[in-house]
Amino acid sequence: MALEAILDTRFYFSYFNPESEEVASWSRELIRRASRGEVEVASSAVTIAELYGTMGRALGKDVVKMRITSIKASNVKILPVNERVASLAGEIALDHPEIPLADAIIAATALIHAKSTVITDDEHFKEIKGLKVKWLK
Numbered sequence: 001m002a003l004e005a006i007l008d009t010r011f012y013f014s015y016f017n018p019e020s021e022e023v024a025s026w027s028r029e030l031i032r033r034a035s036r037g038e039v040e041v042a043s044s045a046v047t048i049a050e051l052y053g054t055m056g057r058a059l060g061k062d063v064v065k066m067r068i069t070s071i072k073a074s075n076v077k078i079l080p081v082n083e084r085v086a087s088l089a090g091e092i093a094l095d096h097p098e099i100p101l102a103d104a105i106i107a108a109t110a111l112i113h114a115k116s117t118v119i120t121d122d123e124h125f126k127e128i129k130g131l132k133v134k135w136l137k
Contacts, residue, residue: 005134006110007043007076008120009050009102016055016067026136030119035074041119042077044085044109046102085109092128099124107131 015031018024033039048068056064072078081089088108093101107128110118117132118125125133 003040003042003077003114005039005041005117005119006079006106006114007041007047008106008118008122008125009043009047009054010120010122012043012047012051012067012071013055014121023136031071031074031076034076037075040075040077042079042109042114043071044106045078045080046105048078050102079109079113081105081109085112088112096124096127099127 011027014023015027018027030039030041034041051068052061052064055067079085085105085108088111089101089104092104092107093099096104099107103122103125107118107125110116111128111131115132116130117134119134121135125131
């Protein structure tokens with residue numbers, strides 16, 4: 001099975017602290033499907049840094065570590081940032097200076113590894129040419 005999408009850091013905020021029952025149901029179902037091997041999804045390793053840097057401030061390192069362990073146990077792969085991803089992320093950052101570098105890395109990871117698809121509700125991903133943004137599907 002081919003990698004279908006990259007989960008943006010925002011996905012995990014909605015998964016662990018959903019803003020609505022609809023988002024809760026949808027995000028849990030996606031992770032259940034990944035756990036059962038019905039869909040192959042991954043995240044960029046930069047997502048781990050973002051989770052510690054944001055979620056960690058509110059909940060602490062131990063909670064973030066436990067959540068990352070849970071994500072990985074659910075069959076979500078964590079992809080490293082290699083030279084190819086870094087180069088494409090740099091080009092994205094150059095073309096879109098308003099997009100944070102971490103998001104450029106996540107977008108590049110999706111373009112290279114995951115059918116150009118990122119799962120996020122973050123609007124600025126839509127500005128990146130060739131990137132497909134999905135949410136609540």
